[in-house]
Amino acid sequence: MTNIIIIGGGIIGLSSAYYLLRQGHQITIIDRTDMLDGCSYGNAGYVSPSHFVPLASPGIVKQGFKWMTNSKSPFYVQPRLSKSLINWGMKFIKSANAEHVETSAIPLRDINLLSKQLYEDLCNVPGFNFYYANKGMLDFFRTDENAHHAEEMVETSKKLGLDATLLNKQEVEQMEPGLNMDIKGAVYFKCDSHMYPNKLMKDMIAFITSNGVTIKTGEEVKSFLKETSIVKGIRTNTSEYFGDQIVIAAGAWSGEVAAGLNLNIPMVGGRGYSMTFEDLSFKIKQPVILSEAKVALTPMAENKIRFGGTMEITSTNTPPKMNRVKGILDSVKKYFPDVEIPFPEKDKIWFGFRPCSADGLPYIGKVSKYKNIVIASGHAMLGLSLGPATGKLVSEIINEEATSIDIKAFNPDRFN
Numbered sequence: 357m358t359n360i361i362i363i364g365g366g367i368i369g370l371s372s373a374y375y376l377l378r379q380g381h382q383i384t385i386i387d388r389t390d391m392l393d394g395c396s397y398g399n400a401g402y403v404s405p406s407h408f409v410p411l412a413s414p415g416i417v418k419q420g421f422k423w424m425t426n427s428k429s430p431f432y433v434q435p436r437l438s439k440s441l442i443n444w445g446m447k448f449i450k451s452a453n454a455e456h457v458e459t460s461a462i463p464l465r466d467i468n469l470l471s472k473q474l475y476e477d478l479c480n481v482p483g484f485n486f487y488y489a490n491k492g493m494l495d496f497f498r499t500d501e502n503a504h505h506a507e508e509m510v511e512t513s514k515k516l517g518l519d520a521t522l523l524n525k526q527e528v529e530q531m532e533p534g535l536n537m538d539i540k541g542a543v544y545f546k547c548d549s550h551m552y553p554n555k556l557m558k559d560m561i562a563f564i565t566s567n568g569v570t571i572k573t574g575e576e577v578k579s580f581l582k583e584t585s586i587v588k589g590i591r592t593n594t595s596e597y598f599g600d601q602i603v604i605a606a607g608a609w610s611g612e613v614a615a616g617l618n619l620n621i622p623m624v625g626g627r628g629y630s631m632t633f634e635d636l637s638f639k640i641k642q643p644v645i646l647s648e649a650k651v652a653l654t655p656m657a658e659n660k661i662r663f664g665g666t667m668e669i670t671s672t673n674t675p676p677k678m679n680r681v682k683g684i685l686d687s688v689k690k691y692f693p694d695v696e697i698p699f700p701e702k703d704k705i706w707f708g709f710r711p712c713s714a715d716g717l718p719y720i721g722k723v724s725k726y727k728n729i730v731i732a733s734g735h736a737m738l739g740l741s742l743g744p745a746t747g748k749l750v751s752e753i754i755n756e757e758a759t760s761i762d763i764k765a766f767n768p769d770r771f772n
């Protein structure tokens with residue numbers, strides 16, 4: 357039996373534990389929070405094979421500079437003198453090109469489709485009921501430029517074997533009857549699905565703990581117990597833990613944690629906000645992305661609807677910016693002119709930090725410097741989608757089995 361320590365109890369850490377459990381390992385998850393409200397909870401709940409374009413793509417850098425002075429914009433990089441931000445930024449700019457987008461599409465498609473299949477399997481496991489729905493996603497567009505982009509996306513999706521259709525406004529109206537929409541059309545990504553992530557996290561925790569996984573909350577990993585190429589354990593603010601294998605799944609903080617082992621895992625936090633309303637008269641039948649505004653709307657569990665958006669590359673210590681929340685709600689009004697959404701109380705506004713790698717692809721695999729360190733992080737806006745696949749891959753890596761898909765593109769050593 358192998359003793360495994362997992363640093364981080366978000367969707368990636370929990371999924372890793374879930375798949376490792378099957379091989380009968382002894383597993384301890386360590387998280388510095390109470391694991392009730394992190395990035396894996398308040399997200400939009402999408403499982404997104406449609407997202408085969410990595411964050412580092414042409415246009416994003418130019419667009420980022422344009423939006424820098426707009427306090428309500430969907431993408432923003434807070435300028436600051438930080439060595440890790442500069443390290444990340446230089447690599448991000450270098451990766452944001454057409455060739456990178458092309459070579460990333462197949463690895464992203466494959467890991468997404470694997471994960472979607474695993475979610476469907478999970479729905480049949482007793483104890484899991486996370487409102488998973490296979491209804492697809494509507495990607496609305498309002499401008500001619502985006503109408504053209506939508507055509508290209510449908511074509512590329514089809515080439516990748518993904519189910520996507522271009523819809524005109526009347527066709528969208530048939531799918532979302534009774535709504536006044538100021539749009540030109542939408543791409544209907546039938547390949548996508550969605551869920552209520554808060555419930556998934558609850559179900560996962562209940563399942564793994566009742567099957568023997570130990571979870572230590574309120575403990576922060578501060579340093580490692582090293583012996584040349586082997587890491588024997590970790591030291592937290594209160595205790596020491598010894599393990600044969602250590603998985604770093606610390607989300608946006610994985611770069612900092614890995615730096616304790618002198619590893620270069622470029623990472624920044626991409627803050628996003630969401631608001632969940634119950635019994636709002638405004639209802640949609642399926643998830644909707646407002647393409648130009650980069651806002652996601654999700655019908656969730658019973659009567660809930662969640663609005664989420666913005667990508668604010670900032671320090672994880674920066675206080676939340678209410679103007680960005682206003683930006684999300686203002687953009688809903690642009691697409692749905694009749695809809696009035698009350699600005700929520702401050703304590704109803706959720707935010708979380710997406711773990712953004714420097715090229716928009718996750719880091720999954722062993723590092724060459726140590727025999728027993730696995731990195732599982734950097735999934736940016738796809739962490740929920742890719743949770744089960746990442747967990748399964750982590751278990752295959754630790755068990756020294758052939759991996760379900762090719763993971764070369766996710767090599768955590770790629771920036772060393």
Ligand SMILES: Cc1cc2nc3c(=O)[nH]c(=O)nc-3n(C[C@H](O)[C@H](O)[C@H](O)COP(=O)(O)OP(=O)(O)OC[C@H]3O[C@@H](n4cnc5c(N)ncnc54)[C@H](O)[C@@H]3O)c2cc1C
Nearest residue numbers: 364366368388396399400401402577607628738739740741
């Ligand atoms: C607004 C918004 C909408 C999103 N929508 C979607 C979506 O629809 N679909 C999708 O796929 N993804 C979505 N995402 C992204 C997704 O939520 C993240 O990619 C995912 O939650 C990351 O999971 P994780 O386990 O890597 O990190 P986290 O969930 O952040 O977990 C990492 C854990 O590590 C712990 N930790 C960190 N440092 C230490 C330490 N030193 N010691 C101990 N513990 C530590 C933290 O406390 C944390 O609990 C969205 C994100 C946002 C913000």
